[in-house]
Amino acid sequence: MTTSPGPAPSAGPEPMAGGAPSAPDPADQLARLGRSWTWIMGAAVATLVPGILALVWPDVTLHVLAVLIGLYLLVIGVFRFVAVFAREEAGERLPGLLLAVLCVLGGVLCLRNPLQTIAALSLIVGAVWLVSGIFSLYTAVATRNLPHRGAVMAVGILGIVAGIVVLALPSESAQALTRLLGLWLVLLGAAEAAVALSWRSTLRRAGVKGSRDETGTAAP
Template sequence: MTVSRDPASPAGPAHMPDGAAPGPADPAEVLAKLGRSWTWVLGSAVATLVPGILILVWPEETLHVVAVLLGLYLLVTGAFRFVEAFARDDHGERLPGLLLAVLYVLGGVLCLRNPLQTIAALSLIVGIVWVVSGILTLYTALAARDLPHRGFVLGIAVIGIVAGIVVLALPSESARALTRLLGLWLVLLGLAEVALALAWRAALRRAGIAGSHDPARTG
């Protein structure tokens, strides 16, 4: 999970000299503004929570359904990670976020490409994604010393690493047990991201710019 370095950093269009009208919006700036919005962070949390809840509520569903849910979760999360990467002001700090986006999309494609594969194969894909994602998020949190709510980001990174290790380390004799485990970890990760989204909203409100970073309140 990536958030902008400074809640008070301006996100609106730059004023042109001599009253000239501003040109077309820079796509990178549009993505950066969207990625800084707390509602975007909350959307990422919902994209993680919903598949986890569905897997826990319907553990008897076929492996095909589980594979589709996991594949869609990874693809949608990859899209969120791509946008969130642009919330970083330093272009060099965007690289971990972009790598995360590619990793999630690749994992989603692998899940959807063969939805009839075993639960062990699905666990392997998701476990690797979680471990690598957690490591990259941990690196981002430690490298960016002025990152807001560092504790929340570090917590999400640790949860992701632990979730990936547990899923990869457990034996695959019980498909139902692994399915429940995947659902449980998705719910825990989603709840952690909800906490981060609410903390980010509080930071924006303290800075007095909640409206300017919230696309839902623009026109």
């Protein structure tokens, strides 16, 4: 899951006193990318794709499922790491950074031992979803002037429920676990897509580069 970016800043590099533009700051570039609605949509697609694959391919082996989930967690970890820089206050970045590390760690554990038990795989995914949901819900409640608070709150609640369900209802077979994880991935991905579209609408109303997002990519 992807947390919501902060208010849309002005686009373009800040000029120096002498009139020449300053050198691009990597952190600023990551912040601009993390605030882009297309980046949030990319995280949604990264969640939807493995969910759809799991639903249309329910007879996948536990080995393949572990690899699929491991890659998903690694990719989501990268999206969350970039989204951390979208937070304007440095103190707000630590929870997101810890969550990105948790996602990457979970992905590494899945890929390092793909022949692990169903219970271990459920524990890893359930714990990541639960912590991620709590963080998203906290962001929605604590962040002031959040333009799409309801959508972010829905993503957080959905993540918490998904984590609890996976942890509390251990599957007895790889097929049952595949269907369960596939269903939750599709639901989470759809909710994140709604957040991305809401953020796109907010950027357009704010007049950020007219009809362009924060990275300068023309919106379709």
